[in-house]
Amino acid sequence: MTAVLGDNLVTIVDGVAFGVLLFTIAVGLSLVFGIMDVLNLAHGALYLVGAYLADQFAGDGQAGIGGFLVAGLAATVVGAAAGAGLAVMTRPLARRGHLDQALLTLGVALIVGDLLSARFGNDVQSVPPPRFLAGSVSLAGRDYPSYRLAVIVAGLLLAVIVYLLVERSRVGALVRATVADAPMVRAMGVDTGRLVMAVFAFGVMLACLGGVLGAPVLGAYPGLDERVLILGLVVVVLGGLGSVGGAFLGAMVIGQVEVLGVSLLPQYASFLVFGTMALVLLARPAGILGRAGKLG
Amino acid sequence: MRRVAAGAALGLLAVVPLLVSSNVADMLSRVLAFALLALGLDLLAGIGGLPSLGQAAPFGVGAYTAALLAKHATTVAPLQLLAATAAGAALSAAVGWLLVRSRGTYFLMLTLAVGEIVHELADRWEGVTGGTNGLAGIPAITLVPGGAPVRLAGVRYWYVLAAVLVCGAALVTVSRSAFGRTLRGVRDNEERMRSLGYRTFLPKYAVFCIAGAAAGAGGALWVARARFVSPADLGFEVSAMALLAVVIGGRGSLWGAALGAAVVVLVREELSPQLGGRGPLVLGLVFVAAVYLLPRGFAGTRLRWPSSPGDHPGGPPDPAGRRGTAAT
Numbered sequence: 001m002t003a004v005l006g007d008n009l010v011t012i013v014d015g016v017a018f019g020v021l022l023f024t025i026a027v028g029l030s031l032v033f034g035i036m037d038v039l040n041l042a043h044g045a046l047y048l049v050g051a052y053l054a055d056q057f058a059g060d061g062q063a064g065i066g067g068f069l070v071a072g073l074a075a076t077v078v079g080a081a082a083g084a085g086l087a088v089m090t091r092p093l094a095r096r097g098h099l100d101q102a103l104l105t106l107g108v109a110l111i112v113g114d115l116l117s118a119r120f121g122n123d124v125q126s127v128p129p130p131r132f133l134a135g136s137v138s139l140a141g142r143d144y145p146s147y148r149l150a151v152i153v154a155g156l157l158l159a160v161i162v163y164l165l166v167e168r169s170r171v172g173a174l175v176r177a178t179v180a181d182a183p184m185v186r187a188m189g190v191d192t193g194r195l196v197m198a199v200f201a202f203g204v205m206l207a208c209l210g211g212v213l214g215a216p217v218l219g220a221y222p223g224l225d226e227r228v229l230i231l232g233l234v235v236v237v238l239g240g241l242g243s244v245g246g247a248f249l250g251a252m253v254i255g256q257v258e259v260l261g262v263s264l265l266p267q268y269a270s271f272l273v274f275g276t277m278a279l280v281l282l283a284r285p286a287g288i289l290g291r292a293g294k295l296g
Numbered sequence: 297m298r299r300v301a302a303g304a305a306l307g308l309l310a311v312v313p314l315l316v317s318s319n320v321a322d323m324l325s326r327v328l329a330f331a332l333l334a335l336g337l338d339l340l341a342g343i344g345g346l347p348s349l350g351q352a353a354p355f356g357v358g359a360y361t362a363a364l365l366a367k368h369a370t371t372v373a374p375l376q377l378l379a380a381t382a383a384g385a386a387l388s389a390a391v392g393w394l395l396v397r398s399r400g401t402y403f404l405m406l407t408l409a410v411g412e413i414v415h416e417l418a419d420r421w422e423g424v425t426g427g428t429n430g431l432a433g434i435p436a437i438t439l440v441p442g443g444a445p446v447r448l449a450g451v452r453y454w455y456v457l458a459a460v461l462v463c464g465a466a467l468v469t470v471s472r473s474a475f476g477r478t479l480r481g482v483r484d485n486e487e488r489m490r491s492l493g494y495r496t497f498l499p500k501y502a503v504f505c506i507a508g509a510a511a512g513a514g515g516a517l518w519v520a521r522a523r524f525v526s527p528a529d530l531g532f533e534v535s536a537m538a539l540l541a542v543v544i545g546g547r548g549s550l551w552g553a554a555l556g557a558a559v560v561v562l563v564r565e566e567l568s569p570q571l572g573g574r575g576p577l578v579l580g581l582v583f584v585a586a587v588y589l590l591p592r593g594f595a596g597t598r599l600r601w602p603s604s605p606g607d608h609p610g611g612p613p614d615p616a617g618r619r620g621t622a623a624t
Binding site: 033037038039092093096098099100102103104106107108109110111112113114115118226230233234236237241267270271274277278281282 | 405406539543574
């Protein structure tokens, strides 16, 4: 009985760890989409940049926590700069419709992905966790990697920060108002351009940080960018666009489905993920917490 | 003028195998097969207003259908083509029921997800698809039952050209029909079409299936030349390339999409090996350049023609990002 409990508990905790990583991707995608209707297809590539930054600064396992802090700092700077850059690049296309903006980010994603594989090669780079988190702790009688628990703590902390920023701060209120009715916010004298750039920078920075955080769990390899982008999109669709709570809920659901699926039905794991999405869409076309108005 | 140009282009395409080496004929076969995928996507995205990032899925399903038929059932190419067309349409019919209820960026996301799941399926379903290794050793096509296998690149090219012309003509007919006009109406203002009494779901669903059929046919023609198919043939990059072909060709212009397909395939397959195999990098740069420099694609970038004062090269972009209302 305890063995069954132990197995399931480990899988569930794994799912939570994967879920908080997905949240770092999805929340940026969701906010950028919500506030400016831009589908940022370069989001996964920026996650991968973060993962390779972790590989660069902490890949040899000798650097300890310091390497991760440096990588995290670099990811913050690189992510924010890349996000601001993407905001600047997509703005001239705003009048031409959403497809052009999505295509631009798709081009950027291809370029970044290819440059990364040119620099780091095509092999899977596994990044060891910092030394003091390299061991395992006992969880319902099982050994569980302590780094994953640290990921959960760090991810939940990020989620709380994002929630407070978006749902409880003045800037967050402006962001939510822009999601709801951008022309009205502009009419009230708020520079939505700067707001949009800030949200873009913040969202991409989160994806980049997620890459650093996730590197010891998922590694870093060409193709990971696509995988996390797709899962992030599924999370966003599932949770509802432009909603922090929706992104969190969706990430938790997909985290569980993906990890449970891989452990129970490895052949059908991705079908379970997309099946879940299809079911939710059939029942609630705008996502769990989404509003139908953003569908168009 | 237009007819003369089209006739000259067709004549040139028809005599190509007599003029060039078999390598060039093979490459043009690839361009034509890919162009059919792009034509279908243009009907869907440019005329139907449904930009899909998952057209590699029906393309790949068609390719695998043709490959499996060739290996296990028949080498008769037209039969493979028909089956692949039906398979592409069937896949689109199955997923489109849900997908076409969404619009714009949301549709883009969902088609991307579907493309990914089909890619995953090709990767995992080893008993049928050969897994990551793909299906190799596909026998050469025959044109009629019991006929000799086609091994000459030029003859194969003629078959591909004929098939693409037939399917392309069908797509042009669709785009010029009353159905095509309904589609443009739905693209430009779905609410108004609805209030005029049209059921907008059905035309969107139909064009999604037609685009899937064209993609499936393109997949069969692709395999007829390559005689190999792997999960890479239905990867995200193929979907992205198809959309790029439509964008640089000019959305809503079918001949533009065919031209765009030629450019994309040539850049990807001919130029990038010379640049050290950095295909995605080149593709990404072309994407960024096309978005900024060719907002209306080839078809919308007109030279100033004295007899048609209505055309203004580099004129102001249309509001709401809608372009390319010309039929072909």
